[in-house]
Amino acid sequence: MVELKRSEEERALRLHREALVVDTHCDTLMQFLPQRSRGTPARHLGERSDRGHIDLPRMVEGGVTCQTFAMYTGTRAVVPEALLTALQMVDVFYREIEANEGIVPVTTPGEIIAAKKAGKVCGLLSLEGAEPLMGDLSLLRVFYRLGVRMLSFAWNWRTPFADGLYAKRSEGKLPDLGVKALEEMDMLGMVFDVSHLCDSCFWDVVDVKKGPFIASHSNCRAVCDHPRNLTDDMIRGLADHCGVMGMNFAPAFVDKHKATVERLVDHIDHSVKLVGPDHVGLGSDFDGIGSTPEGLEDVSKMPNITRELVRRGYGDEDILKILGGNHLRVFNEVLK
Ligand SMILES: [Zn+2]
Numbered sequence: 307m308v309e310l311k312r313s314e315e316e317r318a319l320r321l322h323r324e325a326l327v328v329d330t331h332c333d334t335l336m337q338f339l340p341q342r343s344r345g346t347p348a349r350h351l352g353e354r355s356d357r358g359h360i361d362l363p364r365m366v367e368g369g370v371t372c373q374t375f376a377m378y379t380g381t382r383a384v385v386p387e388a389l390l391t392a393l394q395m396v397d398v399f400y401r402e403i404e405a406n407e408g409i410v411p412v413t414t415p416g417e418i419i420a421a422k423k424a425g426k427v428c429g430l431l432s433l434e435g436a437e438p439l440m441g442d443l444s445l446l447r448v449f450y451r452l453g454v455r456m457l458s459f460a461w462n463w464r465t466p467f468a469d470g471l472y473a474k475r476s477e478g479k480l481p482d483l484g485v486k487a488l489e490e491m492d493m494l495g496m497v498f499d500v501s502h503l504c505d506s507c508f509w510d511v512v513d514v515k516k517g518p519f520i521a522s523h524s525n526c527r528a529v530c531d532h533p534r535n536l537t538d539d540m541i542r543g544l545a546d547h548c549g550v551m552g553m554n555f556a557p558a559f560v561d562k563h564k565a566t567v568e569r570l571v572d573h574i575d576h577s578v579k580l581v582g583p584d585h586v587g588l589g590s591d592f593d594g595i596g597s598t599p600e601g602l603e604d605v606s607k608m609p610n611i612t613r614e615l616v617r618r619g620y621g622d623e624d625i626l627k628i629l630g631g632n633h634l635r636v637f638n639e640v641l642k
Pocket of ligand 1: 435502523594
């Protein structure tokens with residue numbers, strides 16, 4: 307990282323402290339489940355670890371206000387195991403949070419703001435891939451009651467709700483069940499997430515969805531050509547819905563040659579130049595990615611993004627929007 311002048315460094319740290327820093331995706335819950343942590347002993351939220359990217363001590367150091375914890379079940383099929391894993395993840399989300407004073411589970415923007423005032427971190431529960439819903443809208447309502455406030459219909463494969471990136475049907479449209487689930491989510495007040503959808507289902511969402519949606523962890527395809535990133539037209543479609551894209555730190559989505567915090571901010575620049583400063587935020591994908599960009603080795607390094615935004619001459623207001631204000635705007639509109 308380029309070193310900042312002292313006044314710039316002070317401004318960056320002040321802004322980062324002031325900001326509601328929102329990260330809309332991590333896969334850390336998997337590492338809290340012994341049976342899902344890939345043969346390594348399960349970690350705990352409250353213990354600083356030299357493994358993985360997120361734990362409470364490092365979140366506090368990185369100045370994160372609200373972290374979305376995704377439940378990714380890793381099954382390719384709609385099988386009862388997916389439901390079981392998701393329910394175990396709901397359990398571990400609450401148990402790990404309740405074991406710590408410094409973090410609270412949240413379901414509304416008001417709770418996020420109150421937690422920030424109280425000097426606490428927030429955890430928001432999301433479901434990545436609708437396999438655990440088993441094609442049944444009643445399970446969508448059950449997961450809502452369990453505190454899930456963000457949902458994507460598919461990981462990379464097919465579910466009864468939509469096609470993921472690598473499971474595209476020839477026509478690629480959202481099935482009726484997907485359209486019904488979008489309506490149900492609007493009624494309940496849940497944030498819809500398009501990351502991992504195939505492009506044609508994305509466009510179907512643009513056509514049928516009312517109000518804002520997010521891409522919780524997707525970058526710009528024009529900066530790094532990867533199918534998990536959004537094309538310029540897709541970014542315009544998301545912006546037309548007043549949505550937000552969360553910048554993903556996965557090196558393959560940042561830069562195929564060398565991923566750095568500077569290259570990540572190039573994606574932010576691109577989105578801002580294309581649709582203005584209101585449609586970009588953070589969605590690290592921490593603990594779901596094997597390696598990290600230089601300068602973003604774990605969540606404690608989050609302030610490096612703010613430093614780079616300051617170095618590039620972004621104004622205070624825009625920096626606060628990018629760090630979390632934009633995502634909070636969507637939460638305000640969608641979550642009841
Ligand atoms: Zn993902």
